[in-house]
Amino acid sequence: xxxSEYQKNGKTFYKVYVQCRGKKHRQIRLxxxxxxIESLAVARREERQWLQELARQVEKLEGKGLLWSEVLYxxxxxxxxxxxxxxxNRFTVKDHMSRLxxxxxxxxxxxxxxxxxxxxxxxxxxxxxxxxxxxxxxxxKSSINLIYGWGVEEGLITGSNLSGKSPVFxxxxxxxxxxxxxxxxxxxxxxxxxxxxxxxxxxxxxxAFAVLTGMRSGELQALxxxxxxxxxxxxxxxxSFNKRINTTKCPKNGTWRNVDISSQLQEIISELKNARLxxxxxxxxxxxxxxxxxxxxxxxxxxxxxxxxxxxFHTLRACFATHLLSTGVEPLKxxxxxxxxxxKTFQIYLRMSGxxxxxxxxxxxxxxxxxxxxxxxxxxx
Numbered sequence: 031x032x033x034s035e036y037q038k039n040g041k042t043f044y045k046v047y048v049q050c051r052g053k054k055h056r057q058i059r060l061x062x063x064x065x066x067i068e069s070l071a072v073a074r075r076e077e078r079q080w081l082q083e084l085a086r087q088v089e090k091l092e093g094k095g096l097l098w099s100e101v102l103y104x105x106x107x108x109x110x111x112x113x114x115x116x117x118x119n120r121f122t123v124k125d126h127m128s129r130l131x132x133x134x135x136x137x138x139x140x141x142x143x144x145x146x147x148x149x150x151x152x153x154x155x156x157x158x159x160x161x162x163x164x165x166x167x168x169x170x171k172s173s174i175n176l177i178y179g180w181g182v183e184e185g186l187i188t189g190s191n192l193s194g195k196s197p198v199f200x201x202x203x204x205x206x207x208x209x210x211x212x213x214x215x216x217x218x219x220x221x222x223x224x225x226x227x228x229x230x231x232x233x234x235x236x237x238a239f240a241v242l243t244g245m246r247s248g249e250l251q252a253l254x255x256x257x258x259x260x261x262x263x264x265x266x267x268x269x270s271f272n273k274r275i276n277t278t279k280c281p282k283n284g285t286w287r288n289v290d291i292s293s294q295l296q297e298i299i300s301e302l303k304n305a306r307l308x309x310x311x312x313x314x315x316x317x318x319x320x321x322x323x324x325x326x327x328x329x330x331x332x333x334x335x336x337x338x339x340x341x342x343f344h345t346l347r348a349c350f351a352t353h354l355l356s357t358g359v360e361p362l363k364x365x366x367x368x369x370x371x372x373x374k375t376f377q378i379y380l381r382m383s384g385x386x387x388x389x390x391x392x393x394x395x396x397x398x399x400x401x402x403x404x405x406x407x408x409x410x411x
Contacts, residue, residue, distance in 0.1 A: 033077060043068060046063070099139065102138075174196050178196035179196065233316065263290065264290060273321070289367055356384070
């Protein structure tokens with residue numbers, strides 16, 4: 031590193047030579063020569079600025095000074111090329127990237143290894159200021175934990191003070207007021223399906239199947255006649271349609287399951303066999319279904335028959351679980367048939383059905399009985 035003076039065309043100029051070596055890998059060396067500087071003050075300023083810039087570039091080359099934005103793009107390239115071990119769907123990769131580029135925007139120009147818990151709290155507050163609710167905040171945290179952890183494992187994020195955990199790891203989210211999700215009562219379900227059948231609505235068999243089986247929308251779409259075993263009274267649920275990639279995949283929890291064919295479901299199956307025996311799929315493949323508008327069709331029909339509730343197609347799955355639990359079916363059996371693997375997720379249906387507290391207070395007998403009152407009242411008189 032040096033500043034030297036020289037003459038050119040009878041005028042004094044200065045040149046600056048700056049060099050920076052890696053601390054971890056001494057073979058890494060960057061250098062810069064700036065010539066024709068007209069003043070010593072400017073030369074000194076150039077020297078300071080280039081020293082800082084070359085030091086930053088060397089840190090990048092050593093894998094310890096990558097910006098958060100650079101870690102993101104390296105993860106994206108690895109994910110799309112299948113270098114992560116488990117090949118991720120390109121739409122999943124896109125979701126992670128778009129989520130983090132938007133909601134971690136304050137981090138993009140910061141060195142990833144310098145990020146700390148305070149930065150984590152600030153970025154979550156930033157996401158909230160953009161309107162992110164608790165579910166989205168949890169998704170943001172999951173994406174950060176995933177990519178930051180990968181960066182640490184790959185040696186792209188290093189440092190003496192690094193714990194290996196992301197800046198948002200362990201940060202709790204403020205509990206928000208829980209709202210009861212809208213659901214159709216048992217009478218509303220019966221009325222809704224009756225009206226749909228009377229009016230010969232094209233979605234009637236789909237809605238009936240959803241309520242009677244608890245199957246997810248994509249699972250219903252992918253259901254083929256080979257999955258229906260009428261002899262043994264079961265439906266084998268082993269695949270689900272993904273509209274984003276326009277193909278079938280495994281069910282949400284990654285495992286297949288059996289669904290019981292009730293007598294009412296058997297009626298629907300018999301009607302569909304007469305109408306769609308030569309079709310590949312059991313249920314009609316409506317265009318709105320493939321375009322993700324199944325909930326809109328359901329709401330429009332319910333409003334037309336006087337049921338004004340802000341429901342979605344998934345509400346029919348909630349109706350299946352809630353009303354089946356209300357009849358006294360064991361929760362474990364409902365979970366198994368509906369494909370719920372997480373008891374915490376399933377708890378909401380137990381609460382909505384009320385079976386988790388039904389009969390609990392019956393043993394608390396504290397009010398006076400009528401025969402006791404008959405003895406006490408004459409004494410007062």
